[in-house]
Amino acid sequence: MTVQRLFLALLLLFTSPAAAQEVSLATASAQLAQAEGDLRSVDRALDGRVDRSDRAALRAKAAAAQAMVRTTTGALEDQLALVDARLAGLGPVAAGTVEAPEIRRQRAQLQQQRGVLDAAAKRGRLAAVEAEQLIDEIARAQAEQLNQTLSTRSPSPLSPGFWTALVEAMPRDLRRVDGFVRQGAEQIARQWRGGLPWQAPAGLVAALILLLPLQKLGRRVGQRYLIGNTPGHRVRRSGYAIWSVIVGTVAPLLAAAVLVQGLRWAGLLPERWSGLLDGIVFASGFAGFVAALGGAVLMRSQPSWRVAPIADETARRLRPLSWMLAALTFATVMVEVFNRTIGVSRAATIAAQTLEAVLHLGLIGWFLLLLGRLRAERAARGDLDGASASAGLLSLVAWLLVGLATLALLIGYIGFSLTVARMIVWALVLGAALYLLMRAADDAATSVFNRDSRVGATLMHGLGLRGSVVDQFGLLLSAVVRVALVLLALSMLLSPFGADGIGTLFGRLGVLAQGIKIGGLSIAPGAILRAIVVLFVGLALVRAFLGWLEKRYLPATDLDGSGRNSISLVARYVGIALAVIWGLASLGIGIERIALLLSALSVGIGFGLQAITSNFVSGLILLAERPIKIGDWVRVGQDEGDVKRISVRSTEIALADHSTLIVPNSELITKSVINKTLAAPLxxxxxxxxxxxxxxxxxxxxxxxxxxxxxxxxxxxxxxxxxxxxxxxxxxxxxxxxxxxxxxxxxxxxxxxxxxxxxxxxxEGIDIGTVPQRLELAAPDGVIAPPAAAPAPPA
Missing domain, CATH: 3.30.70.100 (Alpha-Beta Plaits)
Structure with a gap:
């Protein structure tokens, strides 16, 4: 069901409104009728007893019906808007006038069509509300079931009542187990007497081949491929870690599936054992995933391929715990499936849950003690860092949860204790998987979209992008993917405990895919994606036009370099503006909305963006009138130099000391500037x-x-x-x-x-000395003193 929900969400996410408008009225009515039938069946099913797996299936069915209803209703509303526009075009009937028969006939047809469409749209909106109510009811039931599990109190394992109930229920439970086993043994005996069931041994041999040699071969082939075809050590390490998890999960899953299928083809086991066989397949796959995930993170035997910053000693000590966790996972899944298959008593179920909680809490405590010992050894060596401090804080929180779960177990809250223990284990497994996926996403994005990679070189040479732009795109892509992985992990964190986080996530995606109303404008992911594509296409067309303009057309004119630059710069800004307007129009934002936005921005421009606007307008004046051109020698204040670049905001002047003077364009328009090469270059x-x-x-x-x-x-x-x-x-x-x-x-x-x-x-005997100076001294009482005699020349 999760795969179906994912497929539905992705389908709705990339479905354009244009495609939805092509739905005919008959098809829309049929889709609404099917969705209403599905909702009625979900409503009837909720009247009876529903377990967790059935509830998840019902929720997926209701979510699919809701998505269909919303898509169909959106198409009907679009057609209704077109009919209203045509009616508005006909205008109202003036009093005392008689319309032409053709106009009257067309108005009647449009009004009839509008009535049918409006009724169908209202029917769809009502069905969408019913679906939302059913989904909310299922979610409340899930929350109530989880609350009941957490709040139910049983006899404490330390009390005599716990053991008394177990002993009293044991005879009947043993008879159930004996009947289940005897039924399987009788089926095996009957099939064996009829001949050798070769399918079962063949399935066993195939399972062993998949589990041992093929699994090792798969890892070795992946490692060789990564070494020979993947650039960079980071991508190789993270890629090999992901490949190891895939191989380690698929191999035991396929081995168990082949073994079970061989048993079924041989007919050795009765139909009652079908649930147990399916449990073997699921438990093998999940246990293989846990073991492979631990091996990929620790890489005990291959430290050079280790992704996580873990010391060799730490990896060596933690690796056995990952095998124990995988074995415990397999055992607990099989015990739960077995108990559900044979229908054991409540006392036996509580006892099994108690044992599972004790084993889980013991393994978690062992893991935390080992981490504490390793951290103490690192502290003794002076090796602690910020990551160690964070790990210490997480260990403290885990110890508090373990203590709380242990206390709950001792006083009889078995369900609460088991849920907390499972949550800790699941959070550890999910965190390890998230870490590997985030590292792999970051390594892949930053390695593929890198200026030194093949893709980066292709983008730089093919599209003319700068190397920094390619690097920035890789970093942004890595950030987006990692954020998506974190959100997915958060939604999956509570999914094993009845919260159905994945279903909720994809249900929200389905709602989001229908669009968000903002001021009468519907913004949907499909429309955003379409607008981004249109914007990139527009920018590519602008770039192609500028390439033709700068390389083909302008060189054929009589314009100098400055004139060509002015035309090219104006064409670039006009082209970018047209591409942006085209992208906004594909998003549903018309010219009138853009004009309204610009008029709203004009207030802010008038108060806070005066300087920027002044420089922009001055730049356009410089490009149009060309009082200053590129290559001119100008003096601005006390500085003079060559004009190197003129943009719409500022002008760059290269000074004699190789520095660059950036002058706002308004300074060149409103103040005095000496252009020494304006009239003549002399x-x-x-x-x-x-x-x-x-x-x-x-x-x-x-x-x-x-x-x-x-x-x-x-x-x-x-x-x-x-x-x-x-x-x-x-x-x-x-x-x-x-x-x-x-x-x-x-x-x-x-x-x-x-x-x-x-x-x-x-x-030539020409003296070019300075003019001699004469000093006169004024005597007291206004008497002019005789000139001072010149000093005698040196001997």
């Missing part, structure tokens, strides 16, 4: 110096022009020019200009010209 070099009055100025001019011509960066047009700026203080001031191909070359060229002049002028 840069200017300015040289200023002075020579004494009487110097051959023509010779000085020729030297400067020669220095300009000697520089390769100086362009011929416009030609270098030398001007006399002024004559002051006995010196002639020169102001010289030259142009270079780029402002980036101006500083270096200016330095080279200065060095050339400082070399040539002394060789």
């Amino acid at each position: 840069g200017r070099v300015q040289i200023q110096f002075s020579v004494p009055l009487g110097t051959d100025v023509e010779q000085a001019r020729r030297i400067v022009l020669d220095a300009f011509v000697a520089e390769e960066a100086v362009v011929a047009d416009p030609a270098p020019a030398v001007f006399i700026d002024s004559i002051a203080d006995g010196r002639v001031l020169f102001n010289c200009f030259a142009h270079v191909g780029s402002p980036r070359d101006a500083y270096r060229t200016r330095s080279n010209v200065f060095m050339a002049l400082l070399t040539r002028f002394p060789d």
Whole structure:
């Protein structure tokens, strides 16, 4: 039944509303009638005595009927909405007017169709409510049964009444056992006299082959495959652990099934033994799972393949306990099935439960004592860490539960004690399985979606994704899978004790699959999945268009690199916006809802997002008007450099010290910015110096022009020019200009010209010293003191 519920939930999860709308009225009526019949049969069955297994089957049947009803009702409501839209299109009949016969006939047909659809939809909604009530009733019955089991008190095993009841019921129980065994022996004797039943020995041989050599061969083959075909040691270890659990579970399960089937084909056992044979198969599979799980976690004989951070000594000491737990699991399942098959007395059942609780609590206590001893040894070596502290806390909680269960057992609450013991064991088994699955999921996701893996390389080269994006996707996928595993484990934690966690989980998934109403909008997992697919398809189309635009179309135009970047950037943002709108539309969010959302966001934009909006609009202005382009040499405040990138929020400028200045676009629009390459790409070099009055100025001019011509960066047009700026203080001031191909070359060229002049002028006897300064001292009482004599030259 669990498999059926899982299949139903997955089917409903990925069923699109569009497919549901194609259901005809006749088909919908038939589906509703079938669902109503199933619900009536569940209701009649609940009137009698129902055990736990029957109750689970009834709940699954009611959940399946509920899912069918909701799917059909959703399709009917969609068709009803279409009919209402067509009626609204016809409009109301105005008073005093007579409609055309065709319009009147169509209106009557639509109203009749609407009445039928509305009645069917109401019928479906009523059936859904009935199904919900039946499911709630079954859940309450399960909870009451669990409460009754926990609260029922029996005679204490320490009291004489416990043993008196057991002794009084023993003769009848022994007769039941004797009759059961004698019936089986007589059946075996009859079949044996008719000839050799070869099916039973063949089943036994096949079971032994599956249990011993094939199981070892399966593990060895899996290990070799992982070594030869799986990259990374983490995936190999976790994969081998999961494979060991699978092989260790399937091998004994198949061996028991083959053995039982051989016995049945041989006809050696009576029909009454059928339940016991099925119990053998189930007990073998579950005990094999427990033993294989313990071996996969501990890996005592293969420490290099161990997934869990467990020391070799710890693995060696704990491994026998896993075998004991598997044997105890097999024995308890078989005893419970045997007692139920032959119908033993209540006293014998309580005694068996008492023995099971004692064995479970003893094994748990032994396990906790061993863990405490190992932790004490590690503490003596100074080896404790944070995990050891967490393990100590869990051990303390387990000891408290063991003490509580022991006390309950001693005072007569056998069911409570056994439930607590089973819960501890089941939590341990489920926790170990969850740990292995989470490690395997994390290792697989982060190894497959990794920039160095084949899949990662394919994604990076095929879709142009960055390596970090591939790594992030692997981590996100790992997190999602592990969260799903934790939720599944939590739902399964109470399932063996009557809570039916798996059924509840998939029932909730079925409800979720129908969609959640949010403000008149139905959001379902199928719609979300469809929207994600549409969004990815839209983004892929945008990327393909941008690739064609940047590699094929724009190079064929006369635009420069900055213009191409502007067009490409605007096209990218417009394409992404269209892809998002397309995805929202596939989710059922129309343009009017998007406009309403934007109008609601405008209030927040007006108050809290002014700077971001200003920068965004400024970026669009920069891309449209292009006062600053990529490659321009600009000065912003005291900083100047090359414009490397212009986005809709900011502009990146590479400075001379190899740092990057990030300037908000609003600063470039609202403040003064010097663009040295906007009108022309040329840069200017300015040289200023002075020579004494009487110097051959023509010779000085020729030297400067020669220095300009000697520089390769100086362009011929416009030609270098030398001007006399002024004559002051006995010196002639020169102001010289030259142009270079780029402002980036101006500083270096200016330095080279200065060095050339400082070399040539002394060789030509031209003094380019500074203007001499004269100091005058003012005498007291306004008398001007004579000029101070110049200091005598040194000897």
